[in-house]
Amino acid sequence: MQKFSRVVAVAALLGLMSHAGADELEQARKAIMDRFDDVKAENVEPSPIKGMYRVTIPPQVFYISPDARYVVDGEVIDLENKRNLTREYRQQSVVAAIEALGEESMIVFGPKDAEHTVTVFTDIDCGYCRKLHEAVDEYNEQGIRIRYLAYPRAGLESRSYQKAVSAWCADDQKAALTKAKQGEAIPNKTCDDPVTRHFQLGQAIGVSGTPALVFESGQVVPGFVPPKRLAAILNGKMPN
Structure with missing residues (x-):
């Protein structure tokens, strides 16, 4: 006030x-x-x-x-x-x-006709980001499409940044991101990647930790939210 x-x-x-x-x-x-x-x-x-x-x-x-x-x-x-x-x-x-970035710059899990779409700022080395990704199939089953934006918390000179670039530049982005989040090594790759733009947008929005979830309304929710709880929130059955 x-x-x-x-x-x-x-x-x-x-x-x-x-x-x-x-x-x-x-x-x-x-x-x-x-x-x-x-x-x-x-x-x-x-x-x-x-x-x-x-x-x-x-x-x-x-x-x-x-x-x-x-x-x-x-x-x-x-x-x-x-x-x-x-x-x-x-x-x-x-x-x-977010939409100005273009969905082609994101790594997306789930069908276009899903009931809900949640955009997630993710760090490959973040424990709760990995926990969220382990449940990505369950989010999809709950009618939630997950769109990933890269947010290496340690910055643009970090190893996490390099891993994100390699995942986004991979021929099979989904498989590379999944392997990296499981702690497995993926081939180092470079390309005209969107990781820096994702990171800069996250900073502008005020992302300070990962995962950071952005609802279709534009509301930003920090932290890991389990699939069933997230579905309940998105369906208006439970407060944030």
Whole structure:
């Protein structure tokens, strides 16, 4: 609630409590794009706080004044409807960022017509990541498709990173990843791999440990969740 108070206070102090028309929106977009090289016009929209603009650079969301001078990084809460709007926008942004990677960059276990799809940031040498992978067939049986993104926790200079690159560059990615997660050696390979991009996205989302599960809603859930419990959560039968 303190973050929400700060957002309101900044908006009030700046005198930004009027609705922006189309011309004002275009002026604001120009000012913001001049300030931030990686922001496009479609990334800038009016926010729930009148006069402030919401900027989305997947997976980041922040609020900014029309002249691009003041930035507010915090949560916007709709008290009337009891909704955390920033969290909703951020989750939508996480989904967009993951889908922008393209499923062809992932190692996927399970059919396309599965009831649920869960994207998992995984480290080959992580014990709980290995435990999750041991149960991948059971996740599939529960109607859950598992899409792996690489997240070598030790960094991009680590042995875990090299193992991930070798798995993603293998002719049979699934077999190589499975062998590596079982502690078996796989042939060292290099290619135009997506591991660095996966790792950078995980950092941007705030992944700090593995496995990290991303639901179709964009919600990020840290840690191992057993197949039946995960199915119950996804089917709305059990809280996280």
